[in-house]
Amino acid sequence: MKNERKEFMVLLKRYDELREALMEYTMTYYDAMGYDIDGYWFCVLDGDMSNIDDLRNQVEAFELILEGLSKQHYIFG
Secondary structure, X not given: OXXXXXXXXXXXXXXXXXXXXXXXXXXXXXXXXXXHHXXXXXXXXXXXXXXXXXXXXXXHHHHHHHHHHHOOOOOOO
């Protein structure tokens, strides 16, 4: 349980970092990610780590989005 909480916190921190990094490219996800992060924090406060797989998937998805956006290179745009 303790290791799961630690992983949850690491993932949550990374999710917040991704949110901030994405602002350089788009504000599309900013609000929704913020609400999501708040929801996950409430889970931590309640000691509920049952959503860790969902959080892990969110972090992985937004890492891919950030990677894709950072590789964009408009030549004529």
